[in-house]
Amino acid sequence: MILATTAQVRDLLRAVRTIAMVGASANPLRPSFTVFSYLRRQPEYEVTPINPRLERIDAIPAFPTLKAYAGACGVPDVVDVFRRPSELVSVVNEAIAVGVPAIWFQYGVVNDDATALADAAGMAVVVDRCMKVEHARFCGGLSTSGLNSGVITSRRRS
């Protein structure tokens, strides 16, 4: 199922705990490092880098493949993908083999075949959105930057 609305995306972010980040980088200039740094500091998440060329990022051990991660830690709740569009079909196939329930393609990480494949396999799919931005939308982060969170409420945030 492709999650198109902000509420669907929010519900996914509230439901997940373990995040496997495929293509996470240790280079501070890369967007994936920015998102990794943000998510790993959120107390509700456990974020693990998946990258065969890295041993760790910020002292957090990396796994070479999704399969290796699943073997050691169990199936992740969601896979967050930072890879070239041409490699996404193989990422999805690996996620299907492991039995991942949800996959998230970041900004510009778009391949229609990969999206359709994940959707057909029954995964929850988010396309061309940023996990950091969508998380910040509902915990006040976007609002600190003058961004339109879409949140209207007279309840106090706990």
Added chain:
Amino acid sequence: MQNEREFGFSTRALHAGTPPDPATGARAMPIYQTAAYVFGSTEQAAELFALRSYGHIYSRISNPTVAAFEERIASLEGGLGAIACSSGLAAQLCTVLSLAQAGDHLVCAQTVYGGTVTQLSVTVKRMGIETAFLPPDGFDAIRAAIGPSTRLLFVETIGNPSGVVADLRALATIAHDAGIPLVVDNTFATPFLCRPIEHGADIVLHSATKFINGHGTAIGGVLVEAGTFPWRGGRFPLLSQPSPGYHQKVFTETFGEYAFLMRARAEVLRDIGAQMSPMDAWLHLLGLETLPLRMERHVRNAAAIVAFLEASPDVAWVRPPQLGSIFTFGLRGGRDAARQFIDALELWSHLANVGDSKSLVIHPASTTHSQLSNEELLRAGVEPESIRLSVGLEDPDDLIWDLRNAMRAAASG
């Protein structure tokens, strides 16, 4: 629990950007009158400076009260986000410098506010950015003027003071066909009467001093971005190339649809230092709460004043507002009668502003547009005898009483 409801305009004018204060539960937005914010740790400080986490560092870049105003106006305009500045001209400069640098080129409607013409044709030109000024309905000329180094097309929803309403949809198509954004100053219409993003605009600017504030209590400006323009293409190297102003970050890669807003804030607003103050943001927020009520009454009162002027034998011509409550008219006695008329007014305030709840009057040729040559004045739609009215919220009968008395005084010389 947030649902998918699309809240209406008046609800958002009251609530967007201001959930109860998370720190205290205060229902009204507190004025966070502080220059800086204590970091939780050296690690958190580093993450904030690297733009890897959200939060406030220093009020030149962001402030909670200012951010609440930004989010509210972004919601009302239907945009992705907003950046508040110290004035409308500051918001305009912030927009220009976020997209253009020396050697670049802009195309601008020639019917815009005189201060905009001066900023672009003198100050921005000295930075090496040239601007072509053209009639906003001259579509072929606009198309021809857009070259490979053109970075934006700029127009006002309602020309000041000409009152001409621009064809935003047609201009958006021209801009997008050429690969550049349409930037629209929506000050005179406000998002209550027109939301340019719904007609294809990419960036919307306001002088918040006018109807947004509504009470003439503070200067302010704001830019709103739609979030749909494809900044990733090669046309905007300031956004899509490594930035020497921010750790060689590539804004389009790191921030996706937020690239323009992030660069405009983290680099341009940071460097020009033209931020909005928390106190002023609070006044603009308060003004927005009553914007829908005020705009309805502004428009209704303007119609009553137009009907009076059109029936008056001393009036040579009236250019009624196509939209809004600001318009011009001329007296049969010409320029001299205009000055005598303004000097005789008792209730209308003679000052250089518009969009106040109080009714305002001015003679543009000798004031707001006095930096323009005669030729530029005519191109901007300003006759020597033009009197500009900004119709406020008083009882229309009282406004008409004052106009009638002043016309008598002008006629008797």
